[in-house]
Amino acid sequence: MAIKKNKMKVKNICCIGAGYVGGPTMAVIALKCPHLNVTVVDNNSERIKAWNGPLDSLPVYEPGLPEVVSKARSRNLFFSSDIKGSIEKSEMIFMAVNTPTKTEGDGAGMGADLRYIEACAKDIAKYSNSNKIVIEKSTVPIRTAEKIKEILDQNEKALNFEILSNPEFLAEGTAVNDMFNPDRVLIGGSETKSGQKAVNALVEIYANWVSKEKILTTNVWSSELSKLASNAMLAQRISSINSLSALCEKTGANIDELSKAIGMDHRIGLYFLKASVGFGGSCFQKDILNLVYLCKYYGLDEVAEYWHQVVKINNYQKNRFAQKIIDHFGGDLKGKTIGILGWAFKANTNDTRESAAIDVAEKLYNSGATLEIYDPMVKPETIINDIKDYWSIKIYENDKKIKINQTPNFAEKIDGFAVLTEWEEFKNLQLDLSKVFDGRNIFERSLYSIGKNTNDNDCK
Ligand code: UDX
Ligand code: UDX
Numbered sequence: 001m002a003i004k005k006n007k008m009k010v011k012n013i014c015c016i017g018a019g020y021v022g023g024p025t026m027a028v029i030a031l032k033c034p035h036l037n038v039t040v041v042d043n044n045s046e047r048i049k050a051w052n053g054p055l056d057s058l059p060v061y062e063p064g065l066p067e068v069v070s071k072a073r074s075r076n077l078f079f080s081s082d083i084k085g086s087i088e089k090s091e092m093i094f095m096a097v098n099t100p101t102k103t104e105g106d107g108a109g110m111g112a113d114l115r116y117i118e119a120c121a122k123d124i125a126k127y128s129n130s131n132k133i134v135i136e137k138s139t140v141p142i143r144t145a146e147k148i149k150e151i152l153d154q155n156e157k158a159l160n161f162e163i164l165s166n167p168e169f170l171a172e173g174t175a176v177n178d179m180f181n182p183d184r185v186l187i188g189g190s191e192t193k194s195g196q197k198a199v200n201a202l203v204e205i206y207a208n209w210v211s212k213e214k215i216l217t218t219n220v221w222s223s224e225l226s227k228l229a230s231n232a233m234l235a236q237r238i239s240s241i242n243s244l245s246a247l248c249e250k251t252g253a254n255i256d257e258l259s260k261a262i263g264m265d266h267r268i269g270l271y272f273l274k275a276s277v278g279f280g281g282s283c284f285q286k287d288i289l290n291l292v293y294l295c296k297y298y299g300l301d302e303v304a305e306y307w308h309q310v311v312k313i314n315n316y317q318k319n320r321f322a323q324k325i326i327d328h329f330g331g332d333l334k335g336k337t338i339g340i341l342g343w344a345f346k347a348n349t350n351d352t353r354e355s356a357a358i359d360v361a362e363k364l365y366n367s368g369a370t371l372e373i374y375d376p377m378v379k380p381e382t383i384i385n386d387i388k389d390y391w392s393i394k395i396y397e398n399d400k401k402i403k404i405n406q407t408p409n410f411a412e413k414i415d416g417f418a419v420l421t422e423w424e425e426f427k428n429l430q431l432d433l434s435k436v437f438d439g440r441n442i443f444e445r446s447l448y449s450i451g452k453n454t455n456d457n458d459c460k
Pocket of ligand 2: 168169171172173231234238271272273274275276277278279281284345346347
């Protein structure tokens with residue numbers, strides 16, 4: 001779609017949602033656009049307090065983020081609980097609130113719960129006194145913009161709202177770098193004159209540091225669906241390689257060698273072909289289930305089933321990994337202590353949403369194991385809350401069979417370690433932590449090659 005030359009003056013930007021996406025994205029926009037005032041608001045005042053607090057305890061751990069926040073916060077980046085005032089004064093409003101999987105009603109367990117997006121739209125309609133550009137940053141099902149527009153158009157002040165889709169493609173752990181050097185920035189807008197004006201206004205913001213060839217403009221629906229499709233394609237590669245890891249273990253082929261051999265074909269490429277204990281994170285499972293739901297809604301049952309299989313293989317892989325540990329010890333883990341190394345869903349983040357560690361640990365615990373858990377970045381209370389919230393069995397306070405270590409010094413006798421997050425500090429664990437790990441069973445996801453215990457039963 002051609003970008004027409006229509007200028008719209010933007011001076012104040014607001015983002016609703018100061019989470020993993022809203023915080024880092026806005027911090028980088030503020031850093032790269034000193035001429036703009038960027039305010040991030042959230043209905044969680046504790047979170048806002050933390051964003052305004054010491055740099056070593058920001059609510060989101062991301063390499064490079066404290067430096068960006070430090071520079072921008074002293075100049076044009078503000079974190080605030082004043083949702084009304086920030087909406088009023090901004091010409092452009094990003095929505096970066098969470099869109100979890102629905103737990104009840106139509107589409108429960110699959111479709112996206114849009115209640116927070118709808119709440120944002122209602123706030124925008126209520127507090128706006130001038131025309132606004134409203135941007136979907138959260139991942140949403142295709143045609144959500146229509147729903148947002150309906151809510152906004154109910155405002156009593158005859159204001160005009162342009163809705164754009166500008167999905168985030170940043171990955172946690174590399175979010176700052178992904179924002180600095182994106183593969184592409186995608187902006188979807190309507191093809192009307194005012195739609196194109198709004199698209200241009202957002203293009204001009206990104207153009208402060210991203211070359212225009214990398215800024216792709218499309219219609220709103222293509223943009224919304226591209227986000228779901230990108231995540232589905234990435235996750236599909238992981239499930240494909242993980243499914244092959246099961247075959248490798250039966251046949252004597254090595255999954256790391258297989259990944260390399262496959263990935264060196266430039267048509268396939270090396271990325272996202274690392275076998276693992278299963279993908280986690282707030283996006284992949286949620287977005288694929290959302291895609292499955294959409295396909296079903298449109299009567300595309302075969303397409304829905306194809307994508308559903310990506311999630312099913314992921315569950316199979318988590319289960320298989322835990323089962324291999326159990327089998328290694330003869331069928332149950334009564335009297336065994338397993339060290340869980342890593343709780344975050346990937347390295348370089350403190351985010352544990354949908355982490356494979358949660359499911360693997362539950363299965364080991366249910367098989368009788370005592371667990372000693374350690375993650376370099378995740379707070380003990382987060383681990384406890386995950387166990388309480390996501391395990392299907394009820395855990396009592398002070399359960400002696402679950403111990404959370406704040407350092408990698410495991411006090412108890414450990415019969416085996418399950419490496420569940422690819423933290424750099426675990427990479428050479430047999431070398432660096434030889435006192436702790438020497439001679440034990442190490443069950444690892446093969447996201448990297450750590451000093452290996454060559455036991456045939458190791459899970460790779
Ligand atoms: C969210 C979505 O989950 C994801 O689909 C999307 O791609 C980007 O936005 P994330 O930033 O990781 O991802 O979510 P989270 O860290 O939970 O942050 C959302 C924030 O919105 C929270 O701080 C929450 O307090 C805030 N929020 C939520 C509001 O301010 N108002 C609301 O009505 C709801
Ligand atoms: C993902 C997308 O990459 C990003 O573009 C989107 O905006 C949000 O969702 P994120 O979930 O933060 O980002 O991390 P990502 O690096 O994609 O990893 C997701 C999961 O897949 C992690 O659990 C990771 O360990 C796992 N993974 C990744 C593998 O198991 N194997 C791989 O080869 C790569």
